[in-house]
Amino acid sequence: MSDAPNKLDKTYSPQEIEARQYDRWERSGAFASDVGSNAVPYTVMMPPPNVTGSLHMGHALNHTIQDILVRWERMRGRDALWQPGTDHAGIATQMVVERQLGEQGKSRKDLGREAFVARVWEWKAESGGMITRQLRRLGDSTDWSRERFTMDEGLSAAVLKVFVELYRQGLIYKDKRLVNWDLKLETAISDLEVQPRETKGNLWYFRYPVEGEAGRFITVATTRPETMLGDTAVAVHPEDPRYIDLVGRFCVLPLVGRRIAIVADEYADPAQGSGAVKITPAHDFNDFEVGRRHGLEMISVIDLQGRINENAPEKYRGLDRFEARKLVVADMEAAELLEKVEPHTHMVPFGDRGGVPIEPLLTEQWYADAATLAKPAIEAVETGRTRFVPEAATKTYYDWMRNIQPWCISRQLWWGHRIPAWYGPDGEIFVAYDDAEAAALAEKHYGKAVPLERDPDVLDTWFSSALWPFSTLGWPEDRPEVARYYPGDVLVTGWDILFFWVARMMMMGIHFMGEVPFRTVYLHGLVRDQHGQKMSKSKGNVMDPLDLIEKYGADALRFMFASASAVGGRDVKVSDARVEGYRNFATKLWNAARFCEMNGCAPKPGFEPLFVKQTVNRWIVGKTAETGRQVDAALGEYRFNEAAAALYQFTWGTFCDWYIEFAKPVLLGDDAAAKAETQATAAWTLGRILVLLHPFMPFVTEELAEKLGYGHPHGLIRAAWPEWDDALVDAGAAAEMDWVIRFVSEIRGVRSEMNVPPGAKIEALLQGASGETLRRLDTNRDLVSRLARLETVAPLAGDPPKGAVQVVVDECTIVLPLAGVIDIAAERARLEREIGKIDGEIRKIDGKLGNEAFVAKAPREVVEEQQERREDFTATRERLQAALARLLTGDD
CATH class of the missing domain: 3.90.740.10 (Valyl/Leucyl/Isoleucyl-tRNA synthetase, editing domain)
Incomplete structure (x- = not known):
């Protein structure tokens, strides 16, 4: 990737950037794992989406979380294997092809089993890669060179070995029990x-x-x-x-x-x-x-x-x-x-x-002895070899596993792994690896060669999926990948398949590999609409992630999911407005990068942030280090929302809104040394932002790093994750610049609350200011006056004038005489009217929430929405009350 900077376009266009950057990553081998590497491995097994599927919101959430972890660990120097693949999805896939046949006036029985299965393979070859193409749109940095399919040759060999061994160990058997029988699919x-x-x-x-x-x-x-x-x-x-x-x-x-x-x-x-x-x-x-x-x-x-x-x-x-x-x-x-x-x-x-x-229905089926297989899987969680995030999932896991029923593993379908069992003339069962072994077993049993009939059933899709963590690595062959990448580090999945998939992988992994399949299971919630309702076609509230990517970019959708993913598995609410908000965040970053480019803030080789002298630069260097540590701590505990919040607040607030404003006078001034230091510091800070944001928003960060000449030889995707020296944080600089921010913010807040015209310059008088506050004011007077739009700022002599508003910053009271700028009485009346309206809204909501019938009968999401609205109204009321109190104080 080129080190030469290219001029950034005026507007951020994700549609133009994303396809190009993804193609370059994939062609360069940036996603590949290296089985011969000396680096510590990091393994994530992708929950294999159905080969019939297309990207839906649940996939987008699940894959965003996985990709954040994989990109983060890869940048931290680990050999990351994100194992991709798809599931043959027995029932779903068979139905798709049967529907196609039905449109031609045919049925699978018209074709016969062999021809029908061949037809399914044809369909899989034509359409089976749709979802993996869509996952690329999302930004999945998975090792596509290792893509597997649950019915490919290697995985089929693993399924065969597992079935035969479990049968011979007495852990698979036939029994007549009740099953859920689908009468349409039979x-x-x-x-x-x-x-x-x-x-x-x-x-x-x-x-x-x-x-x-x-x-x-x-x-x-x-x-x-x-x-x-x-x-x-x-x-x-x-x-x-x-x-x-x-x-x-x-x-x-x-x-x-x-x-x-x-x-x-x-x-x-x-x-x-x-x-x-x-x-x-x-x-x-x-x-x-x-x-x-x-x-x-x-x-x-x-x-x-x-x-x-x-x-x-x-x-x-x-x-x-x-x-x-x-x-x-x-x-x-x-x-x-x-x-x-x-x-x-x-x-x-x-x-x-x-x-x-x-x-x-009471039918004869094949069963696995789940109770026996579950015992070591329970013990593995009890002893901490595998942990659940959130911890609450552990109890759910125990409850299920300790009361587990026999697992019905047979399905009366044609598409799937055929059960390796043959029946003799008297119904005797011979389980074997192939026809020849079955015939030999039968001949030994009967003393002569006899005709055998193959069991027509196939295995439950979850049977092959249960082997995914090791079958995808080449087991049962003695492959180096098995030794290197098993067990995995983390599995990211939803609560809904905790038992159907997670528990079964635990059982099979321990039984055949002697070790748990993953050390951590991170469970996320469901994706719901903006009102908290489950998405369904009947409700008409289904949102297509590809539509959102097309409108706002993959980075915006990804950052929205990260921001909403709190530990605890809370459901994630999605709306166009939320995704659009994070598209605006990407645009804000783009515009800040353009500002840096236009003001000569280019990466400086050998720049050492420890040695900067300007207070504002020491401050931003320290804030960058603090943010980096927050992100590391949050990601280490799977608190994706906290990591995203820290990055958002630092990038938008600290860097874009404050530091750039603080830096403008220096960049436009005559002090060449201060200007050069500030240019280098701004470029260094932006570079660190791009690195920290990359796992969350890979496309825009890669584009900016490339075009601004940050010189990562293999792209930002392979850049080293930063470590943070304690000495980067200068407590004195932090205290001074944080004071400036609080001072300016309080005055801006008053201006907004009191409807002070934006262009009006006002006076600020300081009462009770300490010597340190006066020193800070003197050092930063021009900055404070410009950002707070102050005509003058000086200590108060005597009593506060009538019609003044007062706010407090630390020990100092800031008195703002506004009587000549706004109509105090009209402003007081406006605030009282606003408070009255909000009181009315709160009374309406309290009426609903106080109605036991409403709370009992209304859907959970409707009650939660009312509670959230009350919280929002209450917060707004408190803010208006504070403004009114300040106004009254100043007028009394």
Whole structure:
């Protein structure tokens, strides 16, 4: 990259800068890790986005945080590997290709399995790289030369080895259990792929006759009448006095005539419905557990297509489950066993891809023994080998892992890793690495060669994703990358996949590598709209990060995410206005750089900030060092918002608004030595700002460093991160210039509050000023007078004049006679009117927040918005009250 400075354009244009800078980084190898390096490695594993996907707000937040960390550590001299890749996303990808076939009037079954899978690979080759191209727009400095795909040859070999080994260790097995069954896709799906939706329905109260006691019934309430055909018990609470005498007895299941037990179980809630609960173990997850506790029969009455099967009475067989519901209710009513019907709004689980209510079904699937695998993963967090940020996630992790259920790892799809199991003629299972090994195992078992049938199912997408931290490095081959980059340093991900992905990586990593996959897990919140509402197409509030990048630049979007990312995993609110605000920040930086360029503030080789003499220069050097330390401390603790705030305040406030103003008289003056020192100091400070800001805003900082001739041979991206000498901070210079800022700011605040015309010069009188204050004033009189627009500034003789406003800075009271500049009475009336308006707004909000019904029923984000508005109004009121108090004080 060239050392020769080029004149900066008048306006900052991210669209012109970003593509060019990214291309240069990538072509130069700036993102590459070096397995042979002597530097300390730093590993971050990218959560692999779906190959079907496009960049959404969650990706943009997640990748911004990762990129900040990677760029920071790379500049600190570490060998950074940010491992990229994409996930084959079994269900999502299969659906995309099936939709394409549907548009041609075909189905996957028309093609057959082999041809369909080939078609998916074709689609992946054509469209699968879209999201990685979009991640480049965001600025991802990931090592693209190492990009992996969860179904590439190497990762497939890892999946095969893990499955076979776990099976042979007894940690993978087949079992018949309840699963979330998506009737549209005809496959089991994970809990993550289930979306509860609030649905208006009914609660039907059915009366079941008690056996041996004519005229006595036990009433159960249900939202799913059709499942009663598979009831095998009624449960009551063991301490419910209404039913104690019925425990251990039987009732008769209406419409079926089956005798079913009345059992005592704490699952039954005496306060809900009738207190008695119908138990259908084959169609409800809670009922399944009750059934196992009491050894109940599990009767499945709904088939894989959602129709009533042969286990139900003949008149219902073949009916769709919802048609059967209507008929069951009608028949119960005809039998005078329908006690009542109540409208009932409840949460119904829907498949997020299929879009229909899921059916809990009893099916035979492949399972991993998650409980056994979880034990060392729990111990690893208990002993601190892996920590969670925020700490609160640790308890959530423990709660899940200590109560973990068997992990259903099979899916009834065609796209994915095919389960390496073959079945003999009698159903005997042979798990092997390939057909030949399976045939050999079968021949040994049967004593002769027999035909085998391959299991048609594929593995859950999360199974291959669980291996990501080591499979991407070349495991199971003995590769140097595995030894160097495993375990990783930090995983950045969202709370929503803490269990589905993070926990499973912990289990698999420890089991196969003997060590945790990452030392720190940083969990961020969700991205919401400006009102705190979840983004959804139905609400019409979905924002596209690519649109925001196009309008405001990637740097602005990135800095917005950093500014909003507080430890604690709080959700991030996004709006056009917030991103535009950080675009303005980039513009402010650009304009400050142009000022430096036009005033000869060029980087000076050999410049030593320790030896500057001018007070203003000693001050800015110290402030730069303090900011650098704040950024280091904040990033070290994943407090991205604090790091961003320190950089924003220093760059915009301290450097652009104050230092440049302080420096102007020197740069325009006749003292050649002071001017040269100030030019070099300004350039040094700007250079440090560019370095510190680079992980957050890489594009604009790289462009400025290049064009202003900062001479980083491999670009700013490979520049050394600064270290800060204690001697850079001059306490005396800091105290003096901070006093100037406070003095000027207080007077500017009064001018603004009192509507003093901008061009009007006013008088300032000092009361009670110490000798040090008078010395500071004398040294900086011209600066203070120019920046505060003062006609004169002098000690006060006698009492303050009438119609003056007073403000205090340290021990000194500044008296500002304004009676001749503004109408004091009119200004007092204006302030009182403004306070009155705000009082009215606060009363309205207090009325809402004091209404228990509003707080209980309103969405959380609406209540939070009202609370935030009250805080804003309160702060404004306090500011106006202070202004009014100052005005009254001066007039009394």
